[in-house]
Amino acid sequence: MLLFMTLGNFSNSSYSPLAPFIKNSFLLTSAEVGLITSVIFMGAITVSLFSGFLVDRLGPYTAIKISFAIIASGAVIIFLGHTYSVLIGGYYAIGFGYGIITPASNSLMMKEYYPDHATRMGVKQSGVPLGAAFSAAILPIIALNFTLRGSYLILIIMALAIAIVLPWERRKESGQRIGKGYIKDLLSAGRSRPLLAVAVAVVFLSWGQQTLLTFFVLFEESKGIPIIFAEALLIVLLAGSVFGRMFWAYVSDRVFRKNRVHTLSLIMAIAGLVFVMFNLNGSNYALAVAFSFIIGMNAVGWNSTYVTVISEIAPRAKVGLFSGVSLMLTGMGTIIGTPVSGVIRDMFSFMEMWTVLGSALMVMSMVFLFVGSKYVKSSYS
Numbered sequence: 001m002l003l004f005m006t007l008g009n010f011s012n013s014s015y016s017p018l019a020p021f022i023k024n025s026f027l028l029t030s031a032e033v034g035l036i037t038s039v040i041f042m043g044a045i046t047v048s049l050f051s052g053f054l055v056d057r058l059g060p061y062t063a064i065k066i067s068f069a070i071i072a073s074g075a076v077i078i079f080l081g082h083t084y085s086v087l088i089g090g091y092y093a094i095g096f097g098y099g100i101i102t103p104a105s106n107s108l109m110m111k112e113y114y115p116d117h118a119t120r121m122g123v124k125q126s127g128v129p130l131g132a133a134f135s136a137a138i139l140p141i142i143a144l145n146f147t148l149r150g151s152y153l154i155l156i157i158m159a160l161a162i163a164i165v166l167p168w169e170r171r172k173e174s175g176q177r178i179g180k181g182y183i184k185d186l187l188s189a190g191r192s193r194p195l196l197a198v199a200v201a202v203v204f205l206s207w208g209q210q211t212l213l214t215f216f217v218l219f220e221e222s223k224g225i226p227i228i229f230a231e232a233l234l235i236v237l238l239a240g241s242v243f244g245r246m247f248w249a250y251v252s253d254r255v256f257r258k259n260r261v262h263t264l265s266l267i268m269a270i271a272g273l274v275f276v277m278f279n280l281n282g283s284n285y286a287l288a289v290a291f292s293f294i295i296g297m298n299a300v301g302w303n304s305t306y307v308t309v310i311s312e313i314a315p316r317a318k319v320g321l322f323s324g325v326s327l328m329l330t331g332m333g334t335i336i337g338t339p340v341s342g343v344i345r346d347m348f349s350f351m352e353m354w355t356v357l358g359s360a361l362m363v364m365s366m367v368f369l370f371v372g373s374k375y376v377k378s379s380y381s
Contacts, residue, residue, distance in 0.1 A: 001105040004064050005127025006134070007162060011071050011155045012040065012098040013132035014139055015091060016213045017231055018151060020221065021143045026084045030215070034342030037214045039088050041206075041334040043095030048328035051103045052186070052321030059169035060104035060320075067104070068166070070097030072159035079152040090152075097159075103323035106311045110319050118258070121311070122249025122304035129241035129300060132213070136234045140227075189325040194313040199329035201264060201368035202306050204361050206330045207337030208271055208299050211357060212237075214338055219350050225288070236289055237296035244301015252305050260309035261372035264302065268365035271298040275358030279351045306330075 015022065015036045023033055054063040074093030081087060105124055113120050139151040189195060216237060220230035252263040274295045307323070314322030344353040 001108060001124045002127045002130075004101055004162075005105060005124060006131040007158060008067065008071065008098050008101045009128045009131030010135045011075065011094055011131075011159060013128075013135050013213065014094075014151065014155060015040065016132065017136040017140050017217065017234060018143060018148065019214065019217055020227060021140070021148045021151075022087070023218070025148055026087065028084065029342070030218070030345045031339055031342035032084070033218075034211075034214055034338040036088065036091055037210045037338040038335040039092045040095035040098075041210070041331040043092040043097075044099030045328045045331040045335070047096045047099040048103075048324040048331070049186070051100050051324035051327075052189075052318065054100060055104045055107050055320030055324075056318065060108045061166055062169045063100050063104040063320075065163055065166040065168065067097040067100035068159045069163040070094075070100075072156055072163060073097075075152050075155035075159060079149055079156060094155075099324075099327060102307065102327060103320040106307055106323045107320040110311050110316070117311070118253045118304075118308050119246070119249050121308045122246045125304040125307055126242045126245045128303060129238040129245065129296070133235050133238035133242070136231055136238060140231050186321065186325065189314075189318065189322050192313070192322075195310070195322060195326060196329070197368070197372050197374075198264075198306065198309055198313070199326050201268065201364060201372065202302075202326075202330040203333035203337075204364045205264075205268060205271070205299075205302050205306070206333035207341070208275065208357055208361055209302075210334040210338045211341040211353070212295065212299050215341065215345065215350070215353070220288070222350060225285075229285070233288055233292045236292040237300070240293035240296030241300035243293075244297035245304035247297065248301055249304045249308065252308070260305055260312070261369065263305050264309070265365045265369040265372070267298055267302045267305065268361050268368065271295070271302070272358040272361030272363075272365065274298060275354045275361065278354045278358070 019033055019036075022028065022036070026032075051063070054066065071094050074090045074095075074097060076090075077093060078087055078090030081090060106121075109117055109121055109124055139154070142151045142154060217227070217230045217234055220233055221227055225233070248263060248267060252258065252260055256262045274291070278291060278295065310322055310326045311319050341353050341357065344356060
């Protein structure tokens, strides 16, 4: 699952290190760059409506095979296209395919490792920043030497290889189809108070994460930092995220005694504070490295705790369903928040953008601490 999360997000996060090349190639504004992130999550939200069916009924490996086939098709669209609208369409397909991987991997991890799943979930989720780090390290070099189109050729080859190699699982419930039973389960999950409490909080974390990943390189460039070093700082940020996903999983189990609400609230508060302080980070390279690691550890490293609590509050047979619904709800933070961040940047500056984002996260951390403590309890059985 770590391998699939890594390779899946290698494609899904390609927009971040390639943002300067995309912006220059298509002559985009910051708001238009932010829209790419929103479109990716719109694809993930679309598939989340039935990802639970794919995972819980067809099996996680079959679902992952399908996901990489769709990711490959999205990369093909971008590779063959020449306009911004085609680029948007390709990234929608990539997001659609990637949205299946997390529910599939969550389901398998809970089946294999419960109740000793939290740390392993953190290791599995570290594949997300690892994939983004590999993307940041490899794709800009390819774009510089073989044009932007060459970067997407790599995505096509990788995704197609996985889709071809993975076998189809034997389906135990091959006769079942999406019908009233599945729709009823979907609506029931959407009305779950614990799920809604976590999802609303993570909307803000998702907004912060995707704003950071979308504009980080552009922000560092705006301070006069060369693009190569800015891309290196993105790798440092993602390394912090890898550490954070395992660190917070450990802290959640050992320090907070599996209280995921307290852990998520603390992560949100720290992330918000660091976003506000991000404005203090000038062109000092040593300070930039330190800030990049710390902000990655918190503003991106929260994901392992989030997927753990979602998997715990879901009934045993519905982990894929609950994971899909949660992704649909939390994706709103990216779809709405990232373009809003781009508009704030275009109207004012990066300083105002980080301040608004950080302040919202600190306020929400207190709200979630109160609401989450009331509703979020494990129901996995």
